[in-house]
Amino acid sequence: MTTQALHARQARGIRRSRIQAQDHSRNPIRIIVAIVLAALFAFPIVWTTIGAFKSPTEANASPPVWWPSTLTLENFAKLDGTGSSLLVYVLNSVAVTTMTVLITTVAAVLAGYALARYRFRGQNAFFGVTIGMLLVPYPALLVSLFTVMVWFGLTNSLFGLALIYSTFQMPFAIYMMRNSFESVPDELIEAAELDGCTKFSALPRVILPLVAPGVVTVALFAFLAAWNEFLAALVLLNDNPSFTLPIALVNAQNGPLNTIDWGALQAGITVTMLPCVILFILLQRYYVSGLVAGTGK
Template sequence: MAGSRVVIRIRNTAHLTTGLALAILFVAPLVWTAWSSVSGPRATGGTSGFGDDNYQRLLGYGAGLWTYLANSAVVAVLTVAGTLFVSVLAGYALARFRFPGRNVLFLATLAIMMVPYPTILIPLYVMLGWLGLQNSLPGLAIVLIMFQLPFAMFMMRNSFESVPRELDEAALVDGAGTIRVLWSVLLPAVVPGMVTVGLFAFLASWNEFIAPLIFLSDGDKYTLPTALAAMRSGNFGAIDYGALQAGIVVSAIPCMILFILLQRHYVRGFSSGALKG
């Protein structure tokens, strides 16, 4: 008995030590970035201590920080809304209805995940030109929605399949239609899966760099990652590292806040059968 307790204690200590080491490994760069954004000569006007000069320069860079934040927010909101709308309807259809080619359609959608998306950006650029959506935030959002759909449809299909079919049948017996069943019965049951899909779509769109770089040509339409990359290139090789660190902190704050607020639903989305495959 005493030996088993010692083994359990050693195992728990090892788990705790490993978890603490990994936490420090992941948090240390964030702490260093936040520290660098408010310290140093460029952050304090040449004095010692802490200051906000880096953030002041960031506010006035290019078209202005608020412009880049607004552009990123518009793209992120459109991407999340479009991804959720399409993936919920597609997941509901794939999970609850039987029709010819259902599995082929699902596998074809998943096959998009196997294609490196930079290889299809040029054809997408040409297609957006046909649609008149080049150099526009809605056009960029459409591209990002397409990249998110394979994972989103996979998640929502499995989320709907984890809900007992008896709920659908009971609602249909009571006279509800398919849309009513989806809205009133199934959607409340798959909220964790929807939160997971929405969070993934937001993080991907908020931090995306390659697609905005290709599809946006006007500087006042740049998203925050593209603006930070332009700041990193500098003029004649001169890089304002302090303002760049401040931009990284500003970019990370919305992601951290959303994850903290939604982590309960996010964890449930993975642990309650949403990835039952």
């Protein structure tokens, strides 16, 4: 048996004992408590999703109807009556989110690569300002951002909103990409250079595939931020056809005669929240790796 195999076997042994000591629980109380808590946390999501498919009468019934007698799409259709159609709001949100993801990813990949692999004057100042942004909460900048957007002719503009969202993604995104590029071994880049790549052309051909997990993480965080952002959209979008989903929801809530159509509201919430929940379930491990990067390990 080689020493390597021995080491591997030892490592496995340690792992196994660790699992037995701490990493495994068959305690039924723990399992029951965990499942009950998980059910409690999931309940609001499930309740709202079911509510979205109730008939408008049942969705607005008092006391509430626990289980719908039929499932309909009427609530989604009623949301159309509150301004522009639901589809317009969904498309607005999709547009802002897509632009934010693209701008954030491209800008952060380029800047992260430069910070990790190039030496240039102003490098530390640039990184310092980027990280320093975390100290300034962006709600505090909204007053003047509104004025700035008027100067640039970007009020009521989904593109303008995407530029703002991308900017405030920069600290996390650049930090994440810089770390990803730094963890690529130097030898790989040198080998690429020997093969005739320049430092720059090695990026798309050789290095980018290696940092793909980091790129997905950055894109995922940008997606969730842009899809869910509320305050800037509330302040910067004033005309109904350009509303994003969260703003459209608040508008639907303040419906005609100040009555709330709870069925339509729950339908809107469902359309807004489910893409995020589903995307998270699909890309969980990227979210976690982003968190680990964020905790600075």
